[in-house]
């Protein structure tokens with residue numbers, strides 16, 4: 001089922017602005033989000049959509065029969081997720097406001113975790129802490145589906161030469177932008193401050209250090225308006241699928 005677009009403005013690229021100026025939710029699922037939805041349909045445990053915004057992935061997973069905990073730092077997003085969930089699916093939906101890296105859930109409680117385009121809002125140590133928690137929260141055999149913006153996404157492309165230089169020098173967080181206002185147009189309503197775009201290698205490293213087995217790590221393109229397939233060499237997002245094996 002394709003979820004209905006959330007109420008509110010949706011721009012021509014199929015991107016819906018979040019209510020707390022943390023960028024946009026895409027109305028089109030990329031391959032990694034679709035892989036989460038497919039895997040969620042096989043899970044007997046509940047699955048977690050961390051940073052769900054208006055719930056594009058939550059609604060798709062619910063439609064497959066999964067039990068979903070939709071989580072976001074912004075309670076108004078969670079109200080929209082609930083409102084747009086069909087009545088006969090609501091018994092399988094829970095919502096909880098929580099913020100990474102402080103969020104806490106019981107160990108081993110989820111069959112899968114999606115965290116799509118959220119952790120680039122965190123510092124390196126906070127990303128490490130969050131991914132360590134994801135590992136703890138997954139049941140053995142569970143999978144993490146992790147997506148971030150990269151140094152080649154949107155406005156941050158202008159910073160890519162600095163990222164590439166720092167990457168060559170071996171910095172651990174070479175994409176880190178201390179002040180995004182340098183790259184934002186004057187008309188932008190997006191919050192300025194720091195941002196930490198990542199590449200697939202960075203995500204792979206942190207996931208391995210947290211104890212995950214990596215199933216795939218790649219750049220992926222943004223799925224554009226009308227769900228058009230991205231160019232094969234597009235690098236808008238970094239996507240990792242990682243597994244928690246039996247101890």
Ligand SMILES: C[S@@+](CC[C@H](N)C(=O)[O-])C[C@H]1O[C@@H](n2cnc3c(N)ncnc32)[C@H](O)[C@@H]1O
Nearest residue numbers: 022023024025026051053073074099100116117
């Ligand atoms: C760019 S949107 C991504 C939405 C959706 N997951 C997607 O991939 O299109 C980021 C979402 O993550 C939430 N968010 C940002 N930082 C967060 C944090 N530290 N903890 C929990 N949620 C956060 C925002 O409120 C927003 O809903």
